[in-house]
Amino acid sequence: MDVLQSIPVLSIAPGVVLGLIALFPGQRIGIEIAAILMIFTGMTWNMVFSFYQSLRGIPIELREAARVYGLSGWQRFxxxxxxxxxxxLVWNSVMSVAGGWFFLIAIESLTLGDKNFRLPGLGASERCSSRYR
Incomplete structure (x- = not known):
């Protein structure tokens, strides 16, 4: 988990976008799937690490009490x-929604090399919604 935390989500975006565009050549579905995947990843990343840190912060005495009472994994959860x-989780869900808005704006207009990929969305004009350029 600690190694994955050091990888920014935007650093993997170009590889994911190019891979999905290559998987669906000439169609906008590849960039749409990439956008959904990057927004989902950006939002869940923060919440997963928050919950993981909360689990690591549980005092050993409480873990031992759960073991002594014979709680199953589901009951312990x-x-x-x-x-x-x-x-x-509640606090970081608010932060994750803010992060999701950031990734939404970042992924709607993506330039990789000489290619410009645009998705219809917030602030998009009518001509941007035709196809990626």
Missing amino acids: WTLELPSGAIG
């Missing part, structure tokens, strides 16, 4: 881990 991570 509902009674110990989810309540421990709930505040961080």
Whole structure:
């Protein structure tokens, strides 16, 4: 998890976009899937790491109490881990939505080399919605 955290989501965007465009040549579906994938990744990234940090912050005494009471994995999740991570998840979900808006704007107009990929969306004019250029 710590290694993955050091990789910015925008650094993998060009490879994902080019790969999906190559998978669907001449169609806009490749760039659309790339946009959805990058927005989803950007939003969930923050929440996954927040929950992971919350799990690492659970005191050892509470973990031992859950083991002594014989809680199953599901019971331990509902009674110990989810309540421990709930505040961080709520806070980081707000931050993730803000990050999602950033990736939405970043992925709608992407230039890779001499190619310009544009998607219809926020602030897009009528001529941008035809096809990617």
